[in-house]
Amino acid sequence: QQQVKQSPQSLIVQKGGISIINCAYENTAFDYFPWYQQFPGKGPALLIAIRPDVSEKKEGRFTISFNKSAKQFSLHIMDSQPGDSATYFCAASYARQLTFGSGTQLTVLP
């Protein structure tokens, strides 16, 4: 019940395209859903986050879409750039503890 399932495992997108990463969860007690971005040789860094009372949050080219009834949330990267190439982790928080998805390795081709 604490699992967060993330897909796809890897994603290749052309420059200027839309990257979409999906996550699903079971535990309806999760109350905070952050996304982390990790570049090679670096630790994960918070990218954007959403609470379950909001269906969408946008920050620049990054948007989280949240579907509470389906227990799914996704990250959309508009106008993807080669500099966005990184590993993206979704996560969900319950009782102040984070559960991470398994990560998506995004490659944006120039």
Added chain:
Amino acid sequence: ETGVTQTPRHLVMGMTNKKSLKCEQHLGHNAMYWYKQSAKKPLELMFVYNFKEQTENNSVPSRFSPECPNSSHLFLHLHTLQPEDSALYLCASSRDRGVLSGNTIYFGEGSWLTVV
């Protein structure tokens, strides 16, 4: 630079060795964490310290021994590890224990551990 510094960045050790990983945060945070990151697996929380006191130990084998002498420093002492313990070990800190909106966890760059 996230304000969380980990040393060493790379460590190779034999199964009978004893070594330590060090973490220091310069953010004035009260909570510190150790995570394990293995290839194609979710980040695994190992230990949580809040105001120097251990508040969580997620069933981590005793060959991993954490130490938190103060709110700014965290160590992970390693002893008789197994090859399957090879992974990236990430230290993190946050203002308060746990994750809520506005209480961001900041990660260090990690220590790559290889057990031979």
